[in-house]
Amino acid sequence: MNRRKFLSRTVLLTGALTLNPFDLFGKKYDERLNFKGKKAKNIIFMISDGMSNGTLSMANLYSKNILGKETHWMNLYLENKVSRALMDTASASSIVTDSAAASSSFGSGFRVNNGSLNVGINGEHYLPIWQKFKKKGKKAGCVTTVTITHATPAGFCINSAKRSAEPDIAEMYGEFGFDFMMGGGDEFFNPEKRTDKKDVYAAYQKRGYQILKNRSDLKNIDKNKPVLGVFNTGALPYTIDRNNTPNLQHMPTLAEMAKAAIEHMKDNKEGFVLQIEAGKVDWAAHANDVSALLHDQLAFDEAIKVAMAFAEKDKNTLVIITTDHGNANPGTIYGADATKNFNSIAHYKCTNEYLLNNLHADFNIQQVKDWIAENNQISVYDDEAKRILNFYNGIEKDEEGLYNYKKLPYRAFSEIQKKHNSVGWISMDHSSDYVELAIYGPGSEFLQPFVKNTDLHYLMLKAAEVENNF
Template identity: 70%
Template sequence: MDRRKFLKGSALLSGLLSLSPAELWSSKRNTEPSGTGKAKNIIFMISDGMSLGTLSMADLYSRNILGKESHWLSLYREKKVSRALMDTASASSIVTDSAAASSAFGGGIRVQNGVLNIGANGEKHIPIWQKYKKVGKKVGCVTTVTVTHATPAGFCINSAKRNAEPQIAEMYAELEIDVLMGGGDEFFNPSKREDQKDLYSVYKKKNYQILKNHTDLKTIKKEEKILGIFNTGALPYSIDKANLSEFGKTPSLAEMTAAAIDQMKEHPGGFVLQIEGGKVDWAAHANDIAALIHDQLAFDEAVKTVMDFAEKDGNTLVIITTDHGNANPGTIYGTDTTKNFNSISNYQYTNEYILNKIHKDHSAKDIKDWIFEANKLVLSDDEAKHLQSFYNGLEKEEGLYNYKKLPFKLYSEIQKSRNSVGWISMDHSGDYVEVAAFGPGSQHLQPYIKNTDLHHLMLNAVPL
C-alpha cells in the first residue's frame, strides 16, 4: 500500500478519533470480564516503559494509518478484561527502575532500584518462576532486549546488581529455565565474554536447543528446552526490522511468543511465561516516536497471539501491563494536530538509525537531504547546522542507552514541531499505569493496586 495515497484519503479514518463514548466502550458481545476459578497457566505481558500516552498513540496510529483498532484497546471496548490502575513505586523511590519493578512482580516485595529480589537487609525473596518450576510447571521468558535484562531476570533470579548479566546467564542455566528467547549473544558466546566461558555448550549439555534466527523457530524439538539468542545486544527495533534487509532474520515478538506457547502448552503440569516488549522503554528514553509506536504495535501483535491462545484454552490467566511509565509522550493541541500526527507514517527508520548515518564530514545539505529521505522532513539551514554541531564535537548529549552521544533530544524537538508529539523527559516517570487481566483469577483484580499485588494475584489464581 502507498502510504502517501492512503493519507490523502484519510479523512474517514481520522473520523475514528471522534467516536462517541457509547460507540467506543459499548458492546453486545461480552458484558463481563472473563475469569472464574483457578488457572493452570499464566502469561504475564510487560510493555516496558509504557506510559499511557504510548498506549494511546499506538492505538491512534493503528486507527488512522492502519485502519484498525489496537488489540489492547479492543479488549477494553469488548469488556473482555478486568482493568486497574497500578502504583509502580519501588522501595527507594516513587519512580522505579525495571529491576525493582520486576522484583515487585516476581518476588512480591518492593526492593531498591537496581537490585533483583534482594531486600534491604540482604534477604533473598524467591522469584515466582522458581516457585512454579519447583512444583512442576514449565517456565519461560521472551523479550526484545537481552534475555538477561532486568525484566525477565526479576521473575527468575536474585542478584544485588541488575547489570550482572554474564552471571545471570549462568544462573538461568542452573535453574534450567525451559524457554529463553531474545538478544544477548555477548553473555553466552565465549569469544565475547570476558571470562571466555562457552555458555552455549553449557546449555547444550542441559538438553537445550540453541536457536539463532527466524528460521530456527520452525525446527524446535518438543522434547528439548529452548535458548533462542537472535542478536548481540537487544533485538532491532520493529520499524528498522521492517525496512532494513539486514534485520530480516530476526523474529518478531509475536513470532517468539507463538513459538514459546506452542512449546509449553501441552505440558501436563501447565506453564508460566513472561513476555516483554523491552524496546518500548528504550525508544522512550530516546524520545523516538517512530520506534516507540512501532514497537508498541509489535507488542500489541503479541497481545493478539496470547489472547487467541488464552480464549481457546480457557485455563490461562493473562496479565497485560507495564512496569513503569517513561518520558510521558503525548499529542499536543493545535489546528493541525491530526495531520501532523499522521505524518509519522512517513518515517522510515528509527532516530537511532537516522542519526547513526550522519558523520562529521557531512555538510548541512547532506544532512537535510538524508532527513528528508528518512522522515520526509524539510529542515531549515539552522536546524541542519545545529545537528551538524554534535558531529563536529561542539555539543554532545548524555542519556541511558545513548553511548554514542547521539542528539536524540534535539532531533525529537525538531520532529515535535512537525508531528505534534511532546515528551516531558528522557527517563522513567512515576505515573500510575494500566493493567488488564483475562481468564481464571482475573476477577480478583481490584481497580487500584500496587505492583506487588500482581505477585499475589498470580499465586491466588495458580496456587503452588
C-alpha cells in the same frame, strides 16, 4: 432544567437499570463471570517496558488513523473482555522505579531498591515467582526484544544484587532449568565475547538445551528439549528498522517468539508460565524516538493477539497485560494541524537511531537536510541542521538517554520533529505515573481497581492456587 424533561430522563435511566446487566456492560461480561472459581493452569504475563499511557494512546491513534483498525489492547477494553486497573509502580528506594525493582515487585511480591533483582533492602533473597511455579511442575519461560539477561526477564527468574551482572544471569537461567528463554545477548553466552572466555552455550547444551540462533530455527523446535534462543549481540533491532532492512529479518518478531514459546510449553500436564516483554519500547522512550516507540508498541500488540488467541481457546489461561513503569510521558500536542502532523509519522522510514547513526561530522548542512528529508519526509531549516551537525563536530555534547552510548542528539532531533509531528516528551527517563493494567481469564476477578505492583505476585499465586509457603 425543565421538570418534564428531567422526569423523562429519569424514567429512561430507571428503565436502563432494570435491563439485564450483561446488556449494559457488554456481551463479554458474562464470559468474564464464568472464570470465577476456576484455576489458572497457565499464566502469560505481558510487559510493554516503559510504556506511559501516552504511548498506549498514540499507538492506538496510529493504528486507527494509518492502519484502519483499533489495537488489540484497546479492543479488549471496547469489548469489555478484561478486568482493568491502575497500578502504582514505585520501588523501595524511590517513587520512580527502574526495571529491575519493578520486575522484582512482580517476581518477589516485595519492593526492592532500584538496581536489585529480588534482593531486599537488608539483603534478603526472595524466591522469584517463576522458580515457585517450576517447583509446582509448571514449565517457565521468558521472551524479550532486549537481552534475555536484562532486568525484566531476570526479575521473574533469579536473585542478583546488581542487574548489571548479565554474564552471571546468563549462567543462572540454565542452572535453574528454565524451559524457554529467547531474546538478544550473545555477548553473555559466547566465549569469544565474554571477558572470562567461558562457553555458556556449551554449558546449556550439556544440560540438554536446544540452541537457536536464527528466526528459521523456530520452525524446527524439539518439544522434548528446553530452548535457549539468542538472536543478536545486544538487543534485537527496532521493529521499523527490522521491517525495512532485509538483512535484519533473520531475527524473529516478539509475536513469533511468543507463539513459539506457547506451542513449546502448552502440553505440559501442570501448565506453564510465560513472560513476554517488549523491552525496546522503553529504549525508544529513553531516546524520545517516536517511530521506534510506536512500531515496537504495535509489535507488542501483535503479541497480545497471539496470547489472547490461545487464552480464549484454552479457557484455563490467565493473561496479564501491563507495563513496569512509564517513561518520558510522550503525548500529542494541541494545534490546528495536530491530526495531520501526527499522521505524518507514517512517512518515517526508520528510527531516529538509524537516521542519526548515519550522519557524520563531514556532512555539510545540505546533506543533513537531505538525509532527514529522505527518511522523515520533512524539511528542516539551515539553523536546525547546523545544530544537529554541531553534535558531531563536538560543539554540543550535553545529550542524555539511558541507552545512548554514542551520545547521539536524540533530544535535539525530537524537538525538531515535534514541530512536524505534534508529539512532545517531558524527559528522557522513567516517570512515576500510574500505569494501565488489563487482566483476562481465571483469577481476573481478584483484580482491584487500584493496585501496587507487588499485588500481582500474590494475584498470580492465588489464581493458580499455589500456596505462598516457600
